[in-house]
Amino acid sequence: MAITKKEALMAIDREREAICTASDLVWDNPETAFLEYKSMEILCDLLTKEGFEVKQNVANIPTAFTGTFGSGKPVIGFLGEYDALSGISQVAGCVEKKPLVEGANGHGCGHNLLGAGSIGAAIAMKEYLEKNGKEGTVVFFGCPGEEGGSGKAFMARDGVFDDVDFAITWHPMDTNEVWVGSSLANYQVSYRFHGISSHAAGSPEKGRSALDAVELMNTGVQYLREHIIQEARVHYAITNTGGFSPNVVQPYAEVLYLIRAPKNDQVKEIFERINDIAKGAALMTGTKMEMEFIKACSNLVDNTTMQEVMYKNALEVEREGYTEEEMKLASEFYASLGSKKLDIQAELKNYEKSHKAAAEAVMAPYADAPINDFIMPLADVEGCLAGSTDVGDVSYVCPTVQFKGLTEVAGTPAHTWQWTAQGKSSIAHKGMIFSAKVMAATAIDMYEDPAKIEAAKKELNNRLGGGKYECGIPKDVVPQAIKPKK
Ligand SMILES: [Zn+2]
Ligand SMILES: [Zn+2]
CATH class of the missing domain: 3.40.630.10 (Zn peptidases)
Known part of the structure; x- marks a missing residue:
C-alpha cells in the first residue's frame, strides 16, 4: 500500500x-x-x-x-x-x-x-x-x-x-x-623556512634565520592587506618558532596561513600573492622556503x-x-x-x-x-x-x-x-x-x-555562470589529522 x-x-x-x-x-x-x-x-x-x-x-x-x-x-x-x-x-x-x-x-x-x-x-x-x-x-x-x-x-x-x-x-x-x-571560501597553507643555525653572538654571520623569514613574511602580508578586497581575511599562526634559545640562530620555523574570501577565485589570487611574499622572505634571509598545501574549501x-x-x-x-x-x-x-x-x-x-x-x-x-x-x-x-x-x-x-x-x-x-x-x-x-x-x-x-x-x-x-566546480585542493594533497606536533 x-x-x-x-x-x-x-x-x-x-x-x-x-x-x-x-x-x-x-x-x-x-x-x-x-x-x-x-x-x-x-x-x-x-x-x-x-x-x-x-x-x-x-x-x-x-x-x-x-x-x-x-x-x-x-x-x-x-x-x-x-x-x-x-x-x-x-x-x-x-x-x-x-x-x-x-x-x-x-x-x-x-x-x-x-x-x-x-x-x-x-x-x-x-x-x-x-x-x-x-x-x-x-x-x-x-x-x-x-x-x-x-x-x-x-x-x-x-x-x-x-x-x-x-x-x-x-x-x-x-x-x-x-x-x-x-560563506567564505578558504585555503590553508603551511610555509616552512629552512635556515642555518649558529651561535647568535659568536658567529652570527654564519647563521641564516628561519624565524627572521617567518617574521618578514608576516610583515609582507600586513602590507598586502591594503591591496586586497575588503571582504578577504588572512590569518596566521606561527606553529614553530625554531626553539626557545635566543642565542641560537633559528634554523627552522613554520607559519600556518588561513586565507579567506567570498569566492574561490579571490582566495586563489590572494594565495598566489602570499606565495610571492614567502619567496621574497626566503630571498631576503638566505633561507629555503617550502610550501605545503593543507586544504581548501569553497x-x-x-x-x-x-x-x-x-x-x-x-x-x-x-x-x-x-x-x-x-x-x-x-x-x-x-x-x-x-x-x-x-x-x-x-x-x-x-x-x-x-x-x-x-x-x-x-x-x-x-x-x-x-x-x-x-x-x-x-x-x-x-x-x-x-x-x-x-x-x-x-x-x-x-x-x-x-x-x-x-x-x-x-x-x-x-x-x-x-x-x-x-x-x-x-x-x-x-x-x-x-x-x-x-x-x-x-x-x-x-x-x-x-x-x-x-x-x-x-x-x-x-x-555559477555556466562554470564548473574546480576544487582548490591540488590532486596530490591528502587529508591530514590535526595533531599537536612533537
Ligand atoms: Zn564548528
Ligand atoms: Zn559545526
Missing part, C-alpha cells in the same frame, strides 16, 4: 530511540578531524541495521563512508558530520564549566547530532521509496573532518557527489531556520528553489513542545550565558524592507526567551557568513540546502563547553528529530516534482 510523505516521516519517530542513542554514543566518543573511527563505527552500525548498504574508505579517506539504499535516479544525498573539537570536554547537562576529562575533546559544535539527524532523514526517505516501490537512490554521506579539515572538499575533488541530483543537510543551532546566504552557493521547499516544510512539520523540566534547564543555561538576548535588529538585516515587519513580529515574543521556539521567516537578503563550511564544495557540485535546527538554548555560542554540555539533552534530541523530518519532507517534495529538481539545477548553473 502506498504511503504519504507524512507516513514516511513517521519512520523517524519509530527509529527515534536508535537515532538518539547513536547521537549520544558519538557524543561519548568525541574524535577530532579524520580520526573519527569509533564515531564512524557507531553510525555505520545504525545504517546497517536500518537496511542501508555501507561502504567505507570513500575517496580513500579512512573515516569517510556512505550508506546507500535503492537504485536509479534521482540520487538524493544527505550529508552528515561527526567530528569533535579538542579541549572542550564537558559533563552533559552541567551548567558550570566541568570537563568530563580534563583537556579532552568535546562535541562543541553538535556534530554528534548532525550525523545521526541526517541518518534520520535518510531513513524516512528510504521508507518512502521502499514502501511505495519507487525508483531512486538515497545516500547518506558520512563526511569526516569538517572542523579544520574540509573533508567534503576532498570528497568532492574525487567526484563523490558527481551523481547526486540534490543534497540536503543541517546544522545544530539555537534557532530553527533555513540557511540562506553564502564558498556556499545558495539555492533559493530548494530553500523555499524547505521553508514550507519547516512550517508544516509538527514540532514537539517543551516540558517544564526542559524549560527549567533552558532557563538555567540561559542565565549562565548572561542571558544573551536575540539581536532582532541584526536578524532584520536579512529581510527586504517589505518583509521586515512580518519577520519582526515572529521574533519579537522571543526577544528575551531561553528557547527561540519559532521558525525564522525565510531570509530574502543573501548575506555572507564570516566563517567557512565545506558544505560549500558540495553546493558547487549539486543543488544543496541546509537547515539550522534548534538544539541549543538561545545565545549559546558554538565551540564552547556550554554547547558540549547541551549535546545530549532532550531539547537537543527534539531539535535533531524535527530537523530530520524537515530534511526528509524537503527531499520527498523534491522527489515528487522532477521539475523542481530541474529548476534547482538550472539555478545552480546560473549562479
